[in-house]
Amino acid sequence: MLPPHRPHPPTPQNNQLEKIYPRELSRLNRLETLNLQNNRLTSRGLPEEAFEHLTNLNYLYLANNKLTLAPRFLPNALISVDFAANYLTKIYGLTFGQKPNLRSVYLHNNKLADAGLPDNMFNGSSNVEILILSSNFLRHVPKHLPPALYKLHLKNNKLEKIPPGAFSELSNLRELYLQNNYLTDKGLDNETFWKLSSLEYLDLSSNNLSRVPAGLPRSLVLLHLEKNAIRSVDADVLTPIRSLEYLLLHSNQLRAQGIHPRAFQGLKRLHTVHLYNNALERVPSGLPRRVRTLMILHNQITGIGRDDFATTYFLEELNLSYNRITSPKLLDIAGNQLTDIPERLPESLEYLYLQNNKISTVPANAFDSTPNLKGIFLRFNKLAVGSVVESAFRRLKHLQVLDIEGNHEYGDVSKDRGRLEEEEEEDKDEEDEEEEERW
Incomplete structure (x- = not known):
């Protein structure tokens, strides 16, 4: 892929080239970019001395060819190399070694195994920031990875174990796939x-894990753990x-009792949690207090x-579809940000808790789908005189409790209640922090 900030020069890409003649390239000693991708080049058709005179070459693109061996020698001035979608089985020590300006290497969709990677593959090339090795046949993480890496792709390989210290020098790494x-x-x-x-960013999805790994970095923002066999958290x-904001645990084997x-606790930035396609028999206890999107x-x-x-208190999106909930008699969605009474409520409902929301009207058809209601709790909302249509309750022949305290006629009480909730929330956070410190 050509860097977007540079113009695309005329190049011999997307042709039917099968062989490169070194003498044809030797005259281009000032060449900076060579794009040979989408051809039919084989390793036999790409002699070792092909790039010998291209001392100013910065960008080399050989993706989508038929190479089985990487070139043994490449120019030391290289900044980016793309060998994706070939048939590579071997990399040499000086293919990418001794290139202090090298920043990105693309080797995905090849046939590389551990034996095809030299231990010193990046010796003298410590400034590499992007390394893409996805969709190969690696069983081990390559040794002596460049310390400047910030993006490392190892997905779609055959890794079974990550040896101790494999990532110990990668303090700059931000994305690991x-x-x-x-x-x-x-x-x-x-x-x-x-x-x-x-x-x-850490993606461990589609592996064989049975629990959430310990010792995860404190800096994580997004954690992919879906499509494993995880049974416990x-x-x-x-x-x-x-710092965690997104936690994806869907398509595992979690039961509610497996989630401690x-x-x-204490994950104040965690706003998106995916728990769908598991074996939860009930809503797990101890949900993140500031979760906004919850998929179960x-x-x-x-x-x-x-x-x-x-x-x-901050829940905005809750998806409970395709569970085994049958004829619920109680629905409690108090303490959210609702501005209207939800539509299409279950006919079986007997008790509906809507207190501490921002509901400002009760229309005539608000409870047409719930004729069996016995209790409606609407205290501490924003209802005003004239905003409640009396006919809304006429069909509710079983209604025993209608609680609208703390609305318009108790405006000051409602405000006090709001401040009280904020104080309670702060107190709970302080209690959480104290308990975590005691651990």
Whole structure:
């Protein structure tokens, strides 16, 4: 891929080239970019001396050819090399070595195995920032990776274990892609990722993990763990990751009891949690207090408890579809940001808790779908005189309790209640922090 900030020069890409003659290139000693991608070049048709005189070459693109061996020697001035989508089985020591200006190397979609990578592959090329080795046949993480790396792709390989210290020098790494491998719990230890102090994006999806790995970097923002065989989330594996915003745990084998009640404690930035396609039989306790998007569809949840979402004050999107909830009699969605009474509520509902929202009107058809209601709790909303249509309650022959305290006629009380909730929230956060310190 050509860098977007540079113009595309005329190049022999997208042709039918099968062979390069060194004498044809030798005259181009000032050439900076050579694009030979999408041809039919083989290793036999690309002599070792082909690039010998291109001492100013910065960008070399050989993707989508038929190379089986990487060139043994490449110019030392290279900045970016793309060998993606070939048939490479071997890299030589000086293919990428001794190139201090080299910044990016693309080797995805080849046939590289461990034996085809030399231990000193980047010797003298310590400034490489992007290394893409996805879709090969690697069983081990390459040794002596450049310390400047900030993006490393190893997805779609055959990794079963990450040896101790494999990432210990990569303190600048921000993105690590390990999905679609064969990693197990035994293949990772508590220090596998610990030294990755700048890591923000970690993808461990589609592996063979049965638990959330311990020792994850505190700097993580997005954590992919979907499509494993995870059965448990322990109390202390996620809580140190105070920067975590996205947690994707869908398509695992989680049951509610496998998620520790303190698994999400103190994660104040965690706003998106995916738990769909698991085996949850109920809503897990101890949900992140500031979660905004919670996906728990396609589980085995049979009912909603009154306190299941009692502390999720910021919840904006909740998906409970395709569970086993049958004829719920109670729905509690208090303490959210609702401005209207939800439509198409279950006919079986008997108690509806809507207090501490921002509901300002009760229209005539608000409860047409719920004729069996016995209790409606609308206290501390924004209802005013004239905003409640009396006919809205005429069909509710079983209604016993209608609670609208703390609305228009108790405006000051409502404001006091709002301040009180904020203070309670702050107190709860302080209690959480004190408890975490005691751990």
